[in-house]
Amino acid sequence: MPSTSRAQNRADQTRAIQETGRRHLAEVGPAALSLRAIAREVGMVSSAVYRYFPSRDDLLTALIVEAYDELGDAVEAADATVADPTDLAVRFRAIAHAIHGWARANPHEYALLYGSPVPGYAAPDTTVPSAARVTGAFLRLAEASERAGLALGAPTSPVAGGEHDALAGVRAALDPPVTDERTVRWLMAWSTVFGHISLELFGHMYRGILDYDAHFAHVTDQLAADLGLARHVG
Amino acid sequence: MPSTSRAQNRADQTRAIQETGRRHLAEVGPAALSLRAIAREVGMVSSAVYRYFPSRDDLLTALIVEAYDELGDAVEAADATVADPTDLAVRFRAIAHAIHGWARANPHEYALLYGSPVPGYAAPDTTVPSAARVTGAFLRLAEASERAGLALGAPTSPVAGGEHDALAGVRAALDPPVTDERTVRWLMAWSTVFGHISLELFGHMYRGILDYDAHFAHVTDQLAADLGLARHVG
DNA sequence: CCCAAAACAAGAGCACTGCTCTCGCAATGT
DNA sequence: ACATTGCGAGAGCAGTGCTCTTGTTTTGGG
Numbered sequence: 001m002p003s004t005s006r007a008q009n010r011a012d013q014t015r016a017i018q019e020t021g022r023r024h025l026a027e028v029g030p031a032a033l034s035l036r037a038i039a040r041e042v043g044m045v046s047s048a049v050y051r052y053f054p055s056r057d058d059l060l061t062a063l064i065v066e067a068y069d070e071l072g073d074a075v076e077a078a079d080a081t082v083a084d085p086t087d088l089a090v091r092f093r094a095i096a097h098a099i100h101g102w103a104r105a106n107p108h109e110y111a112l113l114y115g116s117p118v119p120g121y122a123a124p125d126t127t128v129p130s131a132a133r134v135t136g137a138f139l140r141l142a143e144a145s146e147r148a149g150l151a152l153g154a155p156t157s158p159v160a161g162g163e164h165d166a167l168a169g170v171r172a173a174l175d176p177p178v179t180d181e182r183t184v185r186w187l188m189a190w191s192t193v194f195g196h197i198s199l200e201l202f203g204h205m206y207r208g209i210l211d212y213d214a215h216f217a218h219v220t221d222q223l224a225a226d227l228g229l230a231r232h233v234g
Numbered sequence: 235m236p237s238t239s240r241a242q243n244r245a246d247q248t249r250a251i252q253e254t255g256r257r258h259l260a261e262v263g264p265a266a267l268s269l270r271a272i273a274r275e276v277g278m279v280s281s282a283v284y285r286y287f288p289s290r291d292d293l294l295t296a297l298i299v300e301a302y303d304e305l306g307d308a309v310e311a312a313d314a315t316v317a318d319p320t321d322l323a324v325r326f327r328a329i330a331h332a333i334h335g336w337a338r339a340n341p342h343e344y345a346l347l348y349g350s351p352v353p354g355y356a357a358p359d360t361t362v363p364s365a366a367r368v369t370g371a372f373l374r375l376a377e378a379s380e381r382a383g384l385a386l387g388a389p390t391s392p393v394a395g396g397e398h399d400a401l402a403g404v405r406a407a408l409d410p411p412v413t414d415e416r417t418v419r420w421l422m423a424w425s426t427v428f429g430h431i432s433l434e435l436f437g438h439m440y441r442g443i444l445d446y447d448a449h450f451a452h453v454t455d456q457l458a459a460d461l462g463l464a465r466h467v468g
Numbered sequence: 469c470c471c472a473a474a475a476c477a478a479g480a481g482c483a484c485t486g487c488t489c490t491c492g493c494a495a496t497g498t
Numbered sequence: 499a500c501a502t503t504g505c506g507a508g509a510g511c512a513g514t515g516c517t518c519t520t521g522t523t524t525t526g527g528g
Contacts, residue, residue, distance in 0.1 A: 029353030031265035048506050115350030117436055119263030154388035163452045166445035188453055192422055195429015202351055211400035218397045219422055226388060240524055282477050
């Protein structure tokens with residue numbers, strides 16, 4: 001009759017390793033993540049860690065899924081707390097600011113998800129469902145704006161045949177179907193949001209933009225207007 | 235009377251190391267760049283490399299500057315070959331496609347410049363001038379569009395006081411001055427272009443967008459129209 | 469022309485990494 | 499009660515960035 005059962009102990013140890021890994025990740029970044037250092041802190045010898053995570057990459061995968069889910073939680077929570085769900089502009093801003101806020105608070109995790117891929121590491125399909133939650137939030141808003149019949153706020157050129165085919169992948173994920181022009185605008189908004197955050201976090205706006213939050217807020221407002229979610233002011 | 239003088243030999247060796255490093259960088263990425271492996275290939279013992287580059291980070295800096303300059307060359311060359319320099323839409327597309335093409339051809343180098351910062355490495359000021367060439371191409375186009383008095387193609391909300399202050403850094407780099415609204419639109423275009431490339435290269439568009447080039451072309455056309463460089467079609 | 473000074477290549481060595489293998493011990497379930 | 503399995507510890511391999519010493523070669527001034 002051990003104080004902790006074998007299964008319980010395994011769960012505890014796995015969690016301890018992952019938590020310590022998460023802390024190290026936030027401190028030194030993904031490339032410098034050391035299995036030995038984690039083992040030391042958990043109080044194990046390095047080889048024992050391999051009983052729980054077959055390789056460093058498997059630990060990395062677990063951390064990636066954890067980060068995607070945390071960001072997904074933040075995004076979905078922000079979306080859910082909007083008082084009037086029919087106000088798509090507010091929901092869009094809430095989502096964008098949730099991503100921005102989480103990225104600022106967890107820069108290394110953001111870099112792990114949306115920065116350079118770790119060399120020699122290919123994210124397995126396990127990560128896809130968690131990763132899809134964030135993009136899913138955008139897609140659902142796009143569907144809602146289509147359903148509401150909102151007109152795009154910025155003039156948008158018609159989509160030609162080749163580009164129509166290129167969008168087949170996203171189109172399959174949209175129900176009800178969204179017009180190509182609206183799809184393109186939403187993809188652009190997606191690129192703008194993540195591009196902005198990446199440029200900001202990776203230091204390319206340093207000394208150019210003095211107040212990141214003020215500027216990001218303006219950009220999201222502008223995007224919401226371009227998408228037809230809100231009227232352009234002025 | 236040596237066949238190669240000491241100074242000549244030093245220059246040759248430095249170049250050989252940097253070239254080999256560049257090749258390794260393209261193969262394994264920045265984080266996995268090994269000084270020892272480079273030394274082996276050049277035919278030196280690892281400690282000898284330190285006579286030419288005091289540390290791995292210094293070699294990395296040299297490679298970063300080289301990459302920024304190569305991208306800068308590509309961008310400026312693309313801009314210069316536009317037949318009619320007053321056609322800002324064509325120039326914008328040329329620049330955007332030059333960046334996109336270079337990034338596709340040199341994904342690891344792009345990741346080094348615009349992906350996650352290498353942990354523990356801080357880019358010295360040496361890299362700034364080379365890095366500024368790319369953003370400078372955007373800024374110069376923004377100035378030209380202001381000078382030409384082009385109206386923005388997409389409705390743009392007026393910039394409030396806080397946001398005006400936030401833009402002080404970019405404003406200082408613009409001569410002649412550009413209106414805040416135009417500046418914001420150009421910053422958004424900048425974010426969209428790099429965001430798009432990063433999302434594409436780092437695998438986030440996989441299976442969503444089937445033809446990257448077709449889609450990117452449409453996006454840049456759209457951006458050019460939003461910026462007022464070209465008429466919206468349709 | 470000669471010789472001190474500087475530059476250099478090579479090697480050993482330190483502390484670290486991911487990962488494998490073997491060894492014993494302890495919990496498990498039949 | 500015992501064979502099976504899970505697990506921690508340790509040694510070891512091949513690799514890393516970087517430092518220090520040792521001996522050699524090139525250089526430039528007296």
